[in-house]
Amino acid sequence: MSWQSALACWFLRRQFRPQTLKPDINVGRARALTAKRVWVPSVPRGWVLREQYRPDDAPLRGEWLEPSRTGGAVTDVAPQRTILYLHGGGYYFCSPQSHRSLVFELAKRAGARTFSLDYRLAPEHRFPAALEDAVAAWRRLLADGTPAGSIVIAGDSAGGGLALATLVALRDAGDPMPAGAVLFSPWTDLAATGDTIRSNDGRDPMFSGPAIVRAAQVYLGDAAPTHPYASPLYADLRGLPPLFMQAGETEVLLDDTRRVAAKAREAGVQVECEIWPKMPHVWHIFAPFIPEAGAALDRAAAFVNQVTSVRAAQSSSETSIV
Known part of the structure; x- marks a missing residue:
């Protein structure tokens, strides 16, 4: 564990976790705190940030990070590689802006143009609004000519659960x-039934265990917490594409990763699952300050390159046969 990650854990334990011990969730305060960014990452050299926040930009409302076509550094970006990114934040706070440090670093490492979706947030827009937005964004990417096999869907925390739920919904819809x-x-189990909700309560520097159920209620409203499109842990995972998963071993949500990985493998899905010692929830967002964040993103980028290359080779083979 680097001193940088130890410092991040200390900061989270002092500044973030106490908020999760309160009996009620203050949505406005959570949004205000995440909007006050201590550090704003610069757009990487050789890349362009294109913001799309007008109402008529929906369903692709959010931010594109793309390689520059008008000078700057030469960027090794495969034009056929795209990441659709879904940010975390419990479905009720955070945004593409709050996650730029993670998204920028992942895009650079993967050499992929990346779209960070500004999906609708609860409680103004409860389940299944976020899922509807993610599915609509996926379909617009394809309608605009992006090959399905060139895209990887990625996300963290609630966005990670949303990414998995999006796969299930797309499969179900054909x-x-x-x-x-x-x-x-x-975050794949909004019913909060994992053992680590209790066993890691106190070890997790970011969340208290009971906070998970409270956050779920903000998003779910009257919906069942075990609905497979809200909690994809309860979905049939057969037929999904390869999954790459990372979590910290002290997280209260650790079992949300471990149980999905086990269930997906049983369903015949290719899964890479990494449990990192002493890392806080979504430590990737501390890139480039935490060495472990960069190392984890390197691993994720390698997966993006691998699976898109495999699909490209498959498409080329099928075309040559025809």
């Missing part, structure tokens, strides 16, 4: 599937 999915500390 839509084309992406090359794979990257899930950072995904």
Whole structure:
């Protein structure tokens, strides 16, 4: 454990976790705190940030990070590689802006143009609004000419659970599937039945165990917490593309990762699951300050490159046969 990650855990334990001990969730305060960014990452050299926040930009409302076509550094970006990113934040706070440090670093490492979706948030827009937005964004990407096999859906925390739920919904609807999915500390069980909700309560520097149920209620409203589109742990995972999952071993949500990984493998899905010692929830967002964040993102980027290359080779082979 680096001194940088130890410092991040200390900060989270002092500044973030006490908020999760309160009996009620203050949505406005959570949004205000995440909007006050101590550090704003610069757009990487050789890349362009294109913001799409007008109402008529929906369903692709959010931010594109793309390689520059007008000078700057030469960027090794495969034009056929795209990441659809879904940010975390319990479905009720955070945004593409709050997650730029993670998204920028992942995009650079993967050499992929990346769209960070600004999906609707609860409690103004409860389940299944976020899922509807993610599915609509996927379909617009395909309608705009992006091949399904060139896309990886990625997300962290609630966004990780949303990414997995999106795969399930796309499969159920008979839509084309992406090359794979990257899930950072995904929140996959809004019923909060994992053993680590209790066993890691106090070890997790970011969340208290009981806070998980309270956050779920903000998003779910009257919906069942075991609905497979809200909690994909309870979904049939057969037929999904390869999954890459990472979580910290002290997280209260650790079992949300471990149980999905086990269930997906049983369903015949290719799964890479990494449990990192002493890492806080979604430590990737502390890139580039935490060495472990960069190392984890390197691993995720390698997965993105691998699965999109495999799908590209498959498409080329099928075309040559025809």
